[in-house]
Amino acid sequence: MQIAVTFKNIDPSENLKNYAGEKLDRLDKYLDNPASAVVVLSVEKHRHIAEISISGDRMNINGREEAGDMYAAIDLTLDKLEKQIKKSKEKIRERKGKLKSKPKEFSGEAAASESEGGERLIKVQYVDYKPMDVEEAVMQMELTQNNFFVFTNARTEQINVLYRRNDGHLGLIQPSS
Numbered sequence: 001m002q003i004a005v006t007f008k009n010i011d012p013s014e015n016l017k018n019y020a021g022e023k024l025d026r027l028d029k030y031l032d033n034p035a036s037a038v039v040v041l042s043v044e045k046h047r048h049i050a051e052i053s054i055s056g057d058r059m060n061i062n063g064r065e066e067a068g069d070m071y072a073a074i075d076l077t078l079d080k081l082e083k084q085i086k087k088s089k090e091k092i093r094e095r096k097g098k099l100k101s102k103p104k105e106f107s108g109e110a111a112a113s114e115s116e117g118g119e120r121l122i123k124v125q126y127v128d129y130k131p132m133d134v135e136e137a138v139m140q141m142e143l144t145q146n147n148f149f150v151f152t153n154a155r156t157e158q159i160n161v162l163y164r165r166n167d168g169h170l171g172l173i174q175p176s177s
Contacts, residue, residue: 041074134153
């Protein structure tokens with residue numbers, strides 16, 4: 001983590017700078033990507049104020065605490081930032097979990113089956129389509145015994161779907177111009 005420490009109304013201290021750097025390094029375990037931190041340490045009358053801003057991992061987190069001692073102010077601010085990072089990461093995990101829990105698979109057939117939980121299961125199937133004539137697509141479909149065949153129509157250069165109808169004949173789906 002890149003750290004920039006600024007002192008306001010206080011003499012610059014290497015000990016404070018190192019202390020803040022060591023404490024910020026413990027937050028690295030929560031961040032997936034490199035981050036940068038700006039630390040502003042200031043004194044106003046008898047109050048010691050620590051302001052820390054962390055940017056990285058698609059988030060900007062700010063914290064500010066006051067205490068009677070500068071070291072305590074740094075600790076309080078870092079505790080606050082740690083809670084914010086954990087909360088943000090938990091929200092991201094929850095969103096990803098919700099997306100993963102929903103089944104999103106498409107079947108080669110038009111009908112989708114109902115699962116035990118009442119959710120629709122959709123199976124995803126990726127197909128390669130090649131440019132060819134309709135007659136060649138019919139021959140390819142006959143060879144594979146599939147219920148449908150996706151291809152690029154060589155004449156129109158558009159994607160077409162050849163499918164087997166319930167009466168045994170074939171149907172062709174073409175996009176309208």
